[in-house]
Amino acid sequence: MAATKQISLEELAKHNKQGDLWVAVDAKVYDLSRFAAMHPGGLSVLVDEDVAGKDATEAFYSLHRHEVLQRPQYARLQIGVLEGARAKIALREPGAVSLVPYAEPTWLAPGYHSPYYKDYHRKFQTAFRKFIEEVVLPDAQAREEDGKRPSQHVFDEMAKQNILALRMGPGKHLQGKVIMGGVVKPEEFDHFHELIMAQESARIQARGYYDGLGGGTYIGLPPVVNFAKPHIREKVTAEVLTGKKFICLAITEAFAGSDVAGLRCHAKKVQGGWRVTGTKKWITNATFSDYFTTGCRTDKGGLVVLLIERGEGVETKPIKTSYSTSAGTGYITFDNVFVPEDHLLGEENKGLQVILSNFNHERWGMTAGSIGAQRCIVEECLKWTTQRKVFGKPLISQAVVRAKIAAMIARVESAQNWIENVTYQMNNMSYREQADKLAGQIAFCKMYATRTAQETATDAVQIFGGRGITKTGMGKFIEHYHRTVPFDAILGGAEDVLGDLGVRQALRKMPKDARL
Numbered sequence: 001m002a003a004t005k006q007i008s009l010e011e012l013a014k015h016n017k018q019g020d021l022w023v024a025v026d027a028k029v030y031d032l033s034r035f036a037a038m039h040p041g042g043l044s045v046l047v048d049e050d051v052a053g054k055d056a057t058e059a060f061y062s063l064h065r066h067e068v069l070q071r072p073q074y075a076r077l078q079i080g081v082l083e084g085a086r087a088k089i090a091l092r093e094p095g096a097v098s099l100v101p102y103a104e105p106t107w108l109a110p111g112y113h114s115p116y117y118k119d120y121h122r123k124f125q126t127a128f129r130k131f132i133e134e135v136v137l138p139d140a141q142a143r144e145e146d147g148k149r150p151s152q153h154v155f156d157e158m159a160k161q162n163i164l165a166l167r168m169g170p171g172k173h174l175q176g177k178v179i180m181g182g183v184v185k186p187e188e189f190d191h192f193h194e195l196i197m198a199q200e201s202a203r204i205q206a207r208g209y210y211d212g213l214g215g216g217t218y219i220g221l222p223p224v225v226n227f228a229k230p231h232i233r234e235k236v237t238a239e240v241l242t243g244k245k246f247i248c249l250a251i252t253e254a255f256a257g258s259d260v261a262g263l264r265c266h267a268k269k270v271q272g273g274w275r276v277t278g279t280k281k282w283i284t285n286a287t288f289s290d291y292f293t294t295g296c297r298t299d300k301g302g303l304v305v306l307l308i309e310r311g312e313g314v315e316t317k318p319i320k321t322s323y324s325t326s327a328g329t330g331y332i333t334f335d336n337v338f339v340p341e342d343h344l345l346g347e348e349n350k351g352l353q354v355i356l357s358n359f360n361h362e363r364w365g366m367t368a369g370s371i372g373a374q375r376c377i378v379e380e381c382l383k384w385t386t387q388r389k390v391f392g393k394p395l396i397s398q399a400v401v402r403a404k405i406a407a408m409i410a411r412v413e414s415a416q417n418w419i420e421n422v423t424y425q426m427n428n429m430s431y432r433e434q435a436d437k438l439a440g441q442i443a444f445c446k447m448y449a450t451r452t453a454q455e456t457a458t459d460a461v462q463i464f465g466g467r468g469i470t471k472t473g474m475g476k477f478i479e480h481y482h483r484t485v486p487f488d489a490i491l492g493g494a495e496d497v498l499g500d501l502g503v504r505q506a507l508r509k510m511p512k513d514a515r516l
């Protein structure tokens, strides 16, 4: 329990030297006498006459994130509270919304309205944010750092709450399931709930872990759900959605990225099935997956998608990318792997249809997450520029800084409004209509969101200066964001490819009789 002894300013002032050193931060008094020599910022800054025995709140928040004081080893240095002073720093409770302007999309900001979200979206959002902050976030920060895959207890908890099943979007697979203790009925769950999930999950600000946490399921399982033989579909879906087994989508190769038609991994038809030989690269979750939804080229030159189980001839090794190995990004080699006939997804030589069928949903989900992460950076920058003082004034008092913040806010607001519009269309269109009408919209929206995300990352680094390129301390999320933001711009289709796709889709629909 925090110490409550009342300490006057006079008493505080008496403890102002090495060996007997107290400071007050936000109305709490800390005895730093023994800690001072171990202080990561050095002893000299603490024995400074403006700090030792004084209220050092401003100096503290210029240099540390609040979380420092929450670490048990530092929290226990508190010996009392400053007499007559009131704590001013209010921390958000888990699940609560931030009151920092633009830190939330308007539908969540107090006093604003939205045509899209209903009361059950709000309830779901509150429960989901709490879940993310209490269950996922601590593991996310630790695993992003040590590079291990997300801990099994997080998957187990997600399975228990049926969150893994929600990652497949709305649909029959949710029938009869109790979602997060009943906070939303399966038949009510729609694409706005999914949008909430993507944006809330992005708040962990651990990009590798974010993909580690079922990124493979999100893109690897839908082809099984939609195209597998019933007995395979039931078995694999049950295993994956209960967090017992893992699956990934193995399409990209060293030879072919966005150019799916250029795949070389070869499936040879044999008695009772197929023999697969080839490689796959940059496959999210590959290092810990049990199943691989794999695109292969057939003898006839067509494409086939096979569900390959980890076993003889299958090897995975981690690829070190600029985000954490927590994502399980891997290189896969298939060496004459036997795949039984009933593991075919869809039809022979019609694999492209299987692969393409999920692209829109994948890209839309990535865009939603990317915008959520971008918004967190806006909040970080707003907090930093108002609390950080340079030349005696807060950073935000510089016009050039305000101009950067203005651009950041405009970008994230426009991207959010766009994704909400697309989501509304998805809610009101059949899958076929979505494929026909939204492929271009989603491609453009993703291209725009990730382009603006990179601009915001660059601006944020300028605002944070050296801290924006330092992995710990005040700017740690900025450093992380700036380093990992290109993933959103590459995975699921590079920006240029998506832009081109969107224009080609538009051209297909140009009326033949349109003239200036």
Ligand code: HEM
Pocket (backbone or CB within 6 Å): 023, 025, 030, 032, 039, 040, 041, 042, 045, 046, 051, 056, 059, 060, 063, 064, 065, 068, 069, 074, 077, 472, 473, 474
């Ligand atoms: C309860 C009191 C304090 C604790 C527990 C504490 C703890 C820490 C920790 C853990 C760091 C490492 C950086 C981080 O993780 O954010 C740090 C850095 C630092 N601290 Fe403190 N600190 C305290 C008070 C102060 C005060 C009053 C000053 C006043 C000037 C100060 C000045 C610094 C400086 C200059 C750094 C280096 C910052 C940087 O590298 O950007 N600290 N402190």
